[in-house]
Amino acid sequence: MKIAAIGGGVIGGGWIARFVLSGHDVTVFDPHPEAERIVGEVLANATRAWQGLFQAPLPRSGRVVWASSIAEAVADADYIQESVPERLDLKHRIIAEIEAAAPASAIIGSSTSGFKPSELREAARHPDRIVVAHPFNPVYLLPVVEVVGGGAAAQRASEVLTSVGMKPVRIAREIDAHIGDRLLEAIWREALWLVNDGIATTEEIDDIIRFGFGLRWAQMGLFETYRIAGGEAGMRHFLGQFGPALKWPWTKLMDVPDLDDALIDRIAGQSDAQSGAHSIRELERIRDDNLVGIFQALKANDWGVGQTVRAQEDAFYAREVAAPSGYPLELHQTRVAGGWVDYNGHMTEFRYLQVMGDATDAFLIHIGLDAAYRAQGRSAYTVETHIRHLAEVKAGERLTVRTRLLGHDQKRFRLHHAILRDDGTEAATGEHMLLHVDTDAGRAVPMPSLLLAALDRIAAQDSTPHPEHAGQGVRAIRQSEAIA
Ligand SMILES: NC(=O)C1=CN([C@@H]2O[C@H](COP(=O)(O)OP(=O)(O)OC[C@H]3O[C@@H](n4cnc5c(N)ncnc54)[C@H](O)[C@@H]3O)[C@@H](O)[C@H]2O)C=CC1
Numbered sequence: 227m228k229i230a231a232i233g234g235g236v237i238g239g240g241w242i243a244r245f246v247l248s249g250h251d252v253t254v255f256d257p258h259p260e261a262e263r264i265v266g267e268v269l270a271n272a273t274r275a276w277q278g279l280f281q282a283p284l285p286r287s288g289r290v291v292w293a294s295s296i297a298e299a300v301a302d303a304d305y306i307q308e309s310v311p312e313r314l315d316l317k318h319r320i321i322a323e324i325e326a327a328a329p330a331s332a333i334i335g336s337s338t339s340g341f342k343p344s345e346l347r348e349a350a351r352h353p354d355r356i357v358v359a360h361p362f363n364p365v366y367l368l369p370v371v372e373v374v375g376g377g378a379a380a381q382r383a384s385e386v387l388t389s390v391g392m393k394p395v396r397i398a399r400e401i402d403a404h405i406g407d408r409l410l411e412a413i414w415r416e417a418l419w420l421v422n423d424g425i426a427t428t429e430e431i432d433d434i435i436r437f438g439f440g441l442r443w444a445q446m447g448l449f450e451t452y453r454i455a456g457g458e459a460g461m462r463h464f465l466g467q468f469g470p471a472l473k474w475p476w477t478k479l480m481d482v483p484d485l486d487d488a489l490i491d492r493i494a495g496q497s498d499a500q501s502g503a504h505s506i507r508e509l510e511r512i513r514d515d516n517l518v519g520i521f522q523a524l525k526a527n528d529w530g531v532g533q534t535v536r537a538q539e540d541a542f543y544a545r546e547v548a549a550p551s552g553y554p555l556e557l558h559q560t561r562v563a564g565g566w567v568d569y570n571g572h573m574t575e576f577r578y579l580q581v582m583g584d585a586t587d588a589f590l591i592h593i594g595l596d597a598a599y600r601a602q603g604r605s606a607y608t609v610e611t612h613i614r615h616l617a618e619v620k621a622g623e624r625l626t627v628r629t630r631l632l633g634h635d636q637k638r639f640r641l642h643h644a645i646l647r648d649d650g651t652e653a654a655t656g657e658h659m660l661l662h663v664d665t666d667a668g669r670a671v672p673m674p675s676l677l678l679a680a681l682d683r684i685a686a687q688d689s690t691p692h693p694e695h696a697g698q699g700v701r702a703i704r705q706s707e708a709i710a
């Protein structure tokens with residue numbers, strides 16, 4: 227699938243990163259003189275975030291290809307994401323340029339925060355192919371995307387966006403600012419009033435959100451949270467108790483404070499005092515690390531965005547295990563991430579096990595022990611591991627894992643992984659015993675014939691002698707070997 231991005235700013239950069247990290251080449255046009263640097267920095271932060279977020283091996287990244295015009299960028303695109311500044315005249319001009327050069331079948335998704343599809347389509351030649359695909363910042367982490375504008379294009383856009391780990395929410399009736407920004411606008415206006423009126427500083431408002439209800443929203447949203455707040459009688463009681471307050475003059479939502487120089491200075495000054503010690507890129511990394519932690523907690527609870535992360539990991543595993551050729555099996559390749567390197571300047575010890583664990587997961591999928599199989603209450607647990615660390619590996623190095631099946635019976639199988647560097651030297655070997663288990667009962671059970679047949683087929687290929695170190699533990703230190 228060919229992807230084009232028109233505009234590579236805050237949101238365009240996030241889109242580019244999501245597509246590239248999902249394995250797509252993205253052709254980009256952005257006339258900003260520093261667009262390449264900006265997109266490069268966003269992509270670096272996004273890569274770092276994905277490496278922290280996913281346990282599964284990431285797909286091989288796509289490339290960013292820079293085009294010198296919109297026509298060049300979209301010439302053979304299947305999906306085009308428009309993320310130019312929020313001005314309708316500009317969006318009309320860009321859409322006209324896209325339409326003049328893109329294949330007739332290409333879908334155009336607009337990142338617009340506020341414009342309706344009918345507005346974007348006003349001057350279009352093929353209006354049906356234009357939809358709103360409104361994301362939230364950071365696009366490479368937050369999955370939700372509001373898809374507005376019905377028909378086949380919205381369906382196709384949703385499929386494309388789902389394939390890169392997003393959660394499209396289809397909005398049937400177009401309204402200004404869709405749904406997310408309608409909600410955010412309400413709270414944003416109220417916050418501006420509170421600062422304008424000297425009631426609270428930017429920091430105090432943010433503290434009330436981040437130490438309070440903001441934490442709730444990441445996992446349950448508004449209505450489910452308020453249902454609980456109604457106590458055992460739930461939502462009806464909540465509405466009965468707090469409904470009347472809606473008519474009291476709590477809010478100033480109908481009105482907007484005048485964003486004059488004094489208010490802008492006040493907000494910008496307070497924001498500098500609150501957050502000015504960090505650059506924007508640092509703040510992005512802090513935000514991303516916190517989001518990754520929240521995502522992982524929700525994944526452990528199999529809830530909300532955690533389910534999206536899990537589904538994406540399953541897709542990564544499945545994609546990686548394309549039919550291997552030859553034996554030993556080469557089912558997993560990875561690159562040493564910067565964050566994997568320790569104070570000694572090389573890949574730290576537990577990352578070797580991670581690489582081997584990823585290779586084991588790839589092997590499991592290869593024999594048919596995949597997510598669908600696990601959903602039936604059967605899985606494989608590793609019960610013993612012996613790793614030999616043989617060579618240092620540095621950040622950025624590519625690693626390939628060669629896997630052998632050293633033995634199996636009805637309930638067990640014994641794997642041997644060799645992690646190879648690009649020059650063919652062994653960086654590590656690992657031997658692992660796995661049990662086939664009934665996950666509900668928590669005990670080993672025989673494998674079904676399908677898995678056994680797959681193991682038999684692989685075992686038949688394992689014709690060379692086992693490595694000398696196979697079956698050995700960590701050696702004892704003999705006195706005779708002591709260095710004087
Ligand atoms: N910033 C945010 O939080 C969000 C923004 N959006 C929407 O995304 C769109 C882009 O907003 P941002 O990324 O924030 O703006 P931005 O100002 O960061 O980026 C806009 C980019 O478009 C480029 N550009 C300008 N004219 C162009 C042209 N003729 N062809 C190609 N590129 C061109 C600019 O050089 C710039 O890099 C807007 O429609 C906005 O409403 C959507 C969700 C969140």
Ligand SMILES: C[N+](C)(C)CC(=O)CC(=O)[O-]
Nearest residue numbers: 339361362363406407410
């Ligand atoms: C400020 N904004 C209207 C551009 C914000 C958005 O559109 C969504 C977001 O990421 O908050």
